[in-house]
Amino acid sequence: FTVESIVLVVLACIAPQGAMSFSAISPGTAATSFGTSPSAESKSRTQRIMEKTSTTGQTGGAGGSSTYDAFLRAEANWERLKLSKEQNRNDFVFLDDNQVDAFVTSDGAQGNPAAWAKLREQQGKALDYDIAICGGTLGIFFATALAIKNPKLRIVVLEAGKLRGREQEWNISMDELEELLKLGVLTQEDIDAVITTEFPACRSGFKNREVTPLQGGYFTNGEIGYETTTANVLNLGVSPSMLLERVKQRFVAELNGAVKEMTRLQGVVSSDAMGAALDLGNGENGDHPNILTTSVVLDCMGNASPISRQQRAGMKPDGVCAVVGSCASGFDPETNLIGDIIYTNTEIQDKGNGSKLQYFWEAFPVNIGRNGKEPGSSPTKTTYMFTYMDANEMRPSLETLMEDYWDLLPAYQPSISDPEADLEVHRVLFAYFPTFRDSPLKPKWNRLLAVGDASGIQSPLSFGGFGALTRHLDRISTAVSEAVEKGLLSKEDLGDINAYTPSLSVAWMFQKAMSVRVGQNVDPKFVNRLLATNFEIMNEMGLRTMMPFLQDVIRVDGLAGSLARAFVADPTFLPQIVAHVGLPTLADWLGHVSMMTLYTGLHGAVSPVLTPFVDRMDDSPREQFKWRRRMEAWKFGSGSDYILPEEN
Numbered sequence: 001f002t003v004e005s006i007v008l009v010v011l012a013c014i015a016p017q018g019a020m021s022f023s024a025i026s027p028g029t030a031a032t033s034f035g036t037s038p039s040a041e042s043k044s045r046t047q048r049i050m051e052k053t054s055t056t057g058q059t060g061g062a063g064g065s066s067t068y069d070a071f072l073r074a075e076a077n078w079e080r081l082k083l084s085k086e087q088n089r090n091d092f093v094f095l096d097d098n099q100v101d102a103f104v105t106s107d108g109a110q111g112n113p114a115a116w117a118k119l120r121e122q123q124g125k126a127l128d129y130d131i132a133i134c135g136g137t138l139g140i141f142f143a144t145a146l147a148i149k150n151p152k153l154r155i156v157v158l159e160a161g162k163l164r165g166r167e168q169e170w171n172i173s174m175d176e177l178e179e180l181l182k183l184g185v186l187t188q189e190d191i192d193a194v195i196t197t198e199f200p201a202c203r204s205g206f207k208n209r210e211v212t213p214l215q216g217g218y219f220t221n222g223e224i225g226y227e228t229t230t231a232n233v234l235n236l237g238v239s240p241s242m243l244l245e246r247v248k249q250r251f252v253a254e255l256n257g258a259v260k261e262m263t264r265l266q267g268v269v270s271s272d273a274m275g276a277a278l279d280l281g282n283g284e285n286g287d288h289p290n291i292l293t294t295s296v297v298l299d300c301m302g303n304a305s306p307i308s309r310q311q312r313a314g315m316k317p318d319g320v321c322a323v324v325g326s327c328a329s330g331f332d333p334e335t336n337l338i339g340d341i342i343y344t345n346t347e348i349q350d351k352g353n354g355s356k357l358q359y360f361w362e363a364f365p366v367n368i369g370r371n372g373k374e375p376g377s378s379p380t381k382t383t384y385m386f387t388y389m390d391a392n393e394m395r396p397s398l399e400t401l402m403e404d405y406w407d408l409l410p411a412y413q414p415s416i417s418d419p420e421a422d423l424e425v426h427r428v429l430f431a432y433f434p435t436f437r438d439s440p441l442k443p444k445w446n447r448l449l450a451v452g453d454a455s456g457i458q459s460p461l462s463f464g465g466f467g468a469l470t471r472h473l474d475r476i477s478t479a480v481s482e483a484v485e486k487g488l489l490s491k492e493d494l495g496d497i498n499a500y501t502p503s504l505s506v507a508w509m510f511q512k513a514m515s516v517r518v519g520q521n522v523d524p525k526f527v528n529r530l531l532a533t534n535f536e537i538m539n540e541m542g543l544r545t546m547m548p549f550l551q552d553v554i555r556v557d558g559l560a561g562s563l564a565r566a567f568v569a570d571p572t573f574l575p576q577i578v579a580h581v582g583l584p585t586l587a588d589w590l591g592h593v594s595m596m597t598l599y600t601g602l603h604g605a606v607s608p609v610l611t612p613f614v615d616r617m618d619d620s621p622r623e624q625f626k627w628r629r630r631m632e633a634w635k636f637g638s639g640s641d642y643i644l645p646e647e648n
Helices: 027-034 045-052 068-083 113-121 136-149 174-183 188-194 240-254 306-311 398-412 465-486 491-495 502-513 526-541 543-550 556-569 571-581 583-615 621-637
Strands: 129-134 155-158 170-172 195-198 201-207 225-231 236-238 258-260 267-271 275-279 291-299 319-329 339-344 360-365 380-389 424-435 448-450
Touching: 045 068, 045 398, 045 424, 068 398, 068 424, 113 267, 113 275, 113 291, 129 136, 129 275, 129 465, 136 155, 136 174, 136 240, 136 465, 155 291, 170 174, 170 465, 174 188, 174 236, 174 465, 188 195, 188 240, 201 526, 225 339, 225 526, 225 543, 236 240, 240 258, 291 465, 306 448, 319 398, 319 502, 339 526, 380 398, 380 424, 398 424, 448 491, 465 621, 491 621, 502 571, 502 583, 502 621, 526 543, 526 556, 526 571, 543 556, 556 571, 556 583, 571 583, 583 621
Parallel strands: 129 155, 129 291, 155 258, 201 339, 291 448
Antiparallel strands: 170 236, 195 236, 201 225, 267 275, 275 291, 319 380, 319 424, 339 360, 360 380
16 A cells, blocks of 8 residues: 555545445435534544644545545445445446436437537537546546647546645655656656655565564564565655646646536546537536537546446445555654555454454655755654455444554554644545456446546555556557547447556455455464565565565566565465465466466567567558557566666
8 A cells, every 4th residue: 555545546535425336225324323423522532633633725536635524424435335235237326325327328318418419519520629538636647648649639637626636745756756757747847846755765564563673584583573674665755736736737838738627527428429428517607508528538537436436336346445544743753764665563453243454554754855854854754554355344434443543553653652642633544445356447338448546457455546657657648549549439449458457466366365354264463474474585586576566566577486485485374375365266366377477478579579560550550559459468467567676
C-alpha cells in the first residue's frame, strides 16, 4: 500500500448512500447505527479527534474528504457492502432498493432522449470532441499526454467538483516522476516546484513485536522478525494541489484542451455508428439538457465509477484493503528521518466472529529535505495502518480499525504515548479499496474504455494508482490516440488496450497470503514469518530484485530466484503456505506464473523480430493495431517494461 494510492482510488465516503452496485440493503439497516449524534461523554475517540481537525481543503476523490460525517458515510457503505449478496446482473444498477435505468446504454429506447437526439442531429458531422475524459484527478494526466501525442485531438476533461488536489502530499519515486517528464506532461521546473519533501530511504520490516533497531534475520534473532531499508523508493512527497494545477494549466493554455469543472456525469449513451453522448444534467439554469458528444469516452472515475459499477453489478470484490491513518504533528523530529513502506510489529489480530487480521503500517515524513528544511527538523508525518481481507459480513467496522490505529500508534511511534493528547492532527484518513481479479476491466460497450483505477490496473498489494498511472500512461495514451485516429473504437478493439496482464494476476497470490479467511485457523506469526523470510532473501539478491517489487512490478527473474531461495531457507514452511492459500488458488497462481514466463520469452525473442513487420502493416490498420497491443501486453504483462536499477 502506498500513499499515492489514497488519491487514485475513490473513497466510499464520497459515494452517495446506497450507491453500491450490490444487492440492495435498506439504507436504514447500516446507517441507523452510525448516524446518531452521541453526547459529548459517549463520543468515540475517533469522533472527538475528527471534530477538532480542520475542514479546509476538502476535495473529491479518495482521501479528499476527512470529516466525521464523511467517515460515517464510508462506514455505512462498508456495512452495506459486507451484507450484500452476490447476484448476476447485466444491465441495471440498484440504488436505494430501486431499480433504475442503466447508467450506460446502447439501447436507443433507454437513456436520455436528448442525448440520442443530439447524436442523430450530428450524424455525419463533427462531434463536439474526439475524446471525453470523465474524472479529472487522473484524467488530466491522460488528457495532457494524449494532446501532446496528437495535437489535432479535441479533448475535454469532465470533473464533478473542482479539479484540485488535496493538501496532503502524495509519495512517489523520482523515476516515476521522470516518466511524466519524458512524456512532456511535466517539465523539470514543475518537478522541482511540486516536490515539498525528500528523504533518503524507506524501511520494510516484519516483526512479531516492536524491536527497533533490529539486527539479523528471522531465525537468527529468535523469530522476532527482519527489517531493511531501501534508498530512493517512495521517498519524495509532492503537493497534489500544485501538481494538478500545473498539469491543468499546460493542458488548457499550451495544448488548447478543455476542462469542465462542477460538471457531474449523469449517464452515457453509445452508438457504434454515431458516437457517444454524455448526459451532463440540465445546464446551469436547469432549463435545457446539457449534452456533450464525443468519439470515445475514457472512464477515469476510479473504482467507484458508476460505469464500472454497472459493469460489475452484483459482484462482490475479491479482495479489500482497508486503511486508516492521519497526518499529524507532535512526533519527535529526530525519529522523522526516513519512511516506512510496509511494516508490522504485531502478530495476526483476532477481531472476533472468526475474523483475523494482520495489521501493516506505513509512515512518511512531511516537510523535510526541500526548501532549506533539514532532516530532523519536522515533527509532522503521515502514518497509516492497513489490512487485507474480504468483504465478509463478519469483518470489523471502520470504527474498530480506526480505534485500533489510535491504540497501537504509540507502540509504532514511541515518541508519543497518547495520540489524542500528544498530537495535533491535521487530517484523519480512511478508505476501503475493493478490487477484482478480472482486471484490467475490458469494455462492455463500444466507444468506452476504463483507464486507471476504474480498470483495476493498479496493484492489489499497494493500490498505488499514481504509480500505475506513470507506468502505463505512455502505453495507454499511445494506444488510445491510435484507436481514435484509425476509428477502431469497438469494444473488441478497445479491449486490446486492457489486455490480460499475468504479472498483475500473480500479485493476487501475495494479497491472498497476507490475509486470513473468516474462520481460518492460522499461526499468528504466519504472515510475519512469510514476509520476513522473503524480504531478507530479496534484499540479499540486490536492488534488481527488491526495487521492482517495492514499485509494484512482478518479474519472473526476481520471482523465481526468491522462491527458490525461500524454499531452501525455510523448507518446512511450504506446507503451511499451501494450506493457507489453498490448492485451487495455488494452481491458478501457477498458471499465471507460467503465462508471465511465456510473455517474458515472447517479449524478449519475438517482439524484436515482429516489430519491423508490424510497422509496415499500414494497409491493415486493425491487424497492425492488434499486433501492437499484443506486443505491449507481452512487455507489460511480464514486467519487462521496468528499467532495472544498476547495482551500487
